[in-house]
Amino acid sequence: MKIRNVWLTKLVAWSVVAVLKLLFATCRKQFIIYPGTNGWDADCPNRFLFSVWHDVLFFPLLVAKPQNMSALTSRHQDGAYVAEILLLLKIEPYRGSSARGGAQAVRQLLEAAEQRHVTLTPDGPRGPRHELKDGLVFLASRTGLPIVPAAFSCRRGIRFQSTWTDMLLPLPFTTTYGLLGEPIHVPPDLTREEIDRNKQRVQEAMDRLSARVDDWAAGRIGRVDVEEATLVRNAA
Numbered sequence: 124m125k126i127r128n129v130w131l132t133k134l135v136a137w138s139v140v141a142v143l144k145l146l147f148a149t150c151r152k153q154f155i156i157y158p159g160t161n162g163w164d165a166d167c168p169n170r171f172l173f174s175v176w177h178d179v180l181f182f183p184l185l186v187a188k189p190q191n192m193s194a195l196t197s198r199h200q201d202g203a204y205v206a207e208i209l210l211l212l213k214i215e216p217y218r219g220s221s222a223r224g225g226a227q228a229v230r231q232l233l234e235a236a237e238q239r240h241v242t243l244t245p246d247g248p249r250g251p252r253h254e255l256k257d258g259l260v261f262l263a264s265r266t267g268l269p270i271v272p273a274a275f276s277c278r279r280g281i282r283f284q285s286t287w288t289d290m291l292l293p294l295p296f297t298t299t300y301g302l303l304g305e306p307i308h309v310p311p312d313l314t315r316e317e318i319d320r321n322k323q324r325v326q327e328a329m330d331r332l333s334a335r336v337d338d339w340a341a342g343r344i345g346r347v348d349v350e351e352a353t354l355v356r357n358a359a
């Protein structure tokens with residue numbers, strides 16, 4: 124039974140990747156990337172911790188090919204599917220959560236961050252949705268890598284409710300949108316109070332980018348408006 128389950132997981136993951144690649148291939152793409160933070164560029168000279176809300180995780184993985192990337196997923200069965208999907212997309216998965224395998228996953232991510240970017244979903248598989256947990260800031264403090272807040276949306280999409288998220292996927296032939304904001308540097312050896320303060324900084328950046336990309340996707344603002352807000356105001 125265990126062997127059949129393993130192969131079933133691989134089959135499901137392969138099917139999901141095939142469908143998602145075909146879906147995203149039909150979509151137009153518009154992105155504004157803060158200079159020097161392009162995780163899809165193999166020649167990007169620096170490493171980053173990319174912060175992506177859980178419900179739009181597939182966007183950065185499929186709009187283009189991530190380079191030198193690792194990611195964290197849970198130890199539950201849903202996480203097993205995601206891990207297989209990541210492997211098929213040439214992204215190194217690490218399994219763990221606050222409830223199961225967290226310490227081991229952190230150790231692995233610390234090692235991975237010495238050579239790769241790391242993508243994290245800071246609201247986690249259990250939510251609350253779009254509410255930052257401590258892990259991202261802790262990892263930034265330990266590794267010295269800056270956090271790049273990232274937000275994604277689409278002109279027309281559908282949300283799939285499940286036990287672990289309300290995943291957003293674009294409809295075929297729509298336009299997808301993405302924003303990568305200014306890197307956030309976190310000091311080393313943070314106290315509990317400092318973790319909370321820096322977590323609030325990242326939360327506010329994620330909220331700001333998410334609202335901006337949703338406005339852009341809905342046509343409420345134009346590319347020039349969102350580019351100024353993302354690159355100029357964040358740098359002020």
